[in-house]
Amino acid sequence: MKVVVTASGADLDAPVDPRFGRCSFFVIVDTDTMAFEAVENQAAMAAGGAGVQAAQLVANKGGQAVITGNIGPNAMAGLQAAGVKVYVGAEGTVRKSVELFKEGRLQEATSATASPHSGMGRGRW
Amino acid sequence: MILAVASGKGGTGKTLVATNMASVAGEVQLVDCDAEEPNVHLFIKPIETEGVIPVTLSLPQIDEGKCTHCGRCAEACEYHALMVLGQQVLLFEELCHGCGACSFVCPEGAISERPKEIGRVEVGKRGSLRLIQGVLHVGEPMPSPVIRKAKALIDPSLMAILDAPPGTSCPVVETVKGADFCCLVTEPTPFGLYDLTLAVGMVKKLGIKMGVVLNRADVGDQGVREYLQGEEIPLLAEIPFDPRISEVCSRGGLVVEELPHYRGLFSSILLKVKELSSGG
Numbered sequence: 001m002k003v004v005v006t007a008s009g010a011d012l013d014a015p016v017d018p019r020f021g022r023c024s025f026f027v028i029v030d031t032d033t034m035a036f037e038a039v040e041n042q043a044a045m046a047a048g049g050a051g052v053q054a055a056q057l058v059a060n061k062g063g064q065a066v067i068t069g070n071i072g073p074n075a076m077a078g079l080q081a082a083g084v085k086v087y088v089g090a091e092g093t094v095r096k097s098v099e100l101f102k103e104g105r106l107q108e109a110t111s112a113t114a115s116p117h118s119g120m121g122r123g124r125w
Numbered sequence: 126m127i128l129a130v131a132s133g134k135g136g137t138g139k140t141l142v143a144t145n146m147a148s149v150a151g152e153v154q155l156v157d158c159d160a161e162e163p164n165v166h167l168f169i170k171p172i173e174t175e176g177v178i179p180v181t182l183s184l185p186q187i188d189e190g191k192c193t194h195c196g197r198c199a200e201a202c203e204y205h206a207l208m209v210l211g212q213q214v215l216l217f218e219e220l221c222h223g224c225g226a227c228s229f230v231c232p233e234g235a236i237s238e239r240p241k242e243i244g245r246v247e248v249g250k251r252g253s254l255r256l257i258q259g260v261l262h263v264g265e266p267m268p269s270p271v272i273r274k275a276k277a278l279i280d281p282s283l284m285a286i287l288d289a290p291p292g293t294s295c296p297v298v299e300t301v302k303g304a305d306f307c308c309l310v311t312e313p314t315p316f317g318l319y320d321l322t323l324a325v326g327m328v329k330k331l332g333i334k335m336g337v338v339l340n341r342a343d344v345g346d347q348g349v350r351e352y353l354q355g356e357e358i359p360l361l362a363e364i365p366f367d368p369r370i371s372e373v374c375s376r377g378g379l380v381v382e383e384l385p386h387y388r389g390l391f392s393s394i395l396l397k398v399k400e401l402s403s404g405g
Contacts, residue, residue: 043205056199
């Protein structure tokens, strides 16, 4: 199964980035083989619509599930329409979060867990 | 001429300056560009209504029969308002700026446009003053098209004073661009100075001449005055911290009518603006 994990680096040992639309990288992992591909998020600093663009990327890459910290309303609507399941509250490394996902220990989100633009500001406040 | 009154920081007295200047300007148009919460009408109280013009945005309408889900529209959308899936195109209405790029690039001609009303422009008169007011509908996120429409109603043969929204973001740029002069209202505090520097940067980028009105001038510190000297930005006027001004404003009154000794101060701002905008 192909899952997309939001990360602050480009490999399996990078920490999970809790923001969906404004993460630094998407690490796309095959849960059977742990083979992965990392894609830099071009929309990380976009003025608006970052969540929609991220959802489009997940759909284009054929992701079946997303692992992240929080998710906004537009991204959630897009992913639901694409039939992608969303798991929130992930922490630690990409590798660890995929393991927790495989063990069924991540929480599936059925609605947005963050407001629009809450991933902006890069942690300043 | 078009004179924009802007500030950077909110609550510095833009509307105080704009409404009182307009009231001593003779035949003039006053445009309330703070479409998210227009308040000029509270002070001007127009008695004749000339008209109400709806403002619409053109949203894409996708003909699913023609759409091949190629994804070009979503790629072309600068605002990420479209998402294309295998069998479906999703439109995120509140992200759409109505630019029309999607229908322009669609190779199948599958995208037409439908109007969505996002606000209105109201035009009224009181004496020789014509008030043009932009009003964004509650819940709509994008005031710029309403501001554009309000400015389009300006009669270029008469003076227009624009009351800008606070800040330095898109709606303020939309208001100030194309003006002949920008009057920045600030207060002599560190907050006032910080936001003034942002506003000055914006006005410089737009290539518009500017001057500053210092409100509540006798409180705070010397920071703003020193900054203006360093930047060689003219100080147009200083309005004192006078509780009677606050009292008149909070009742929705006009300072130039109720405290007539201030008429000269507001007229002098207009005179200086006219001098500065014609010279060099």
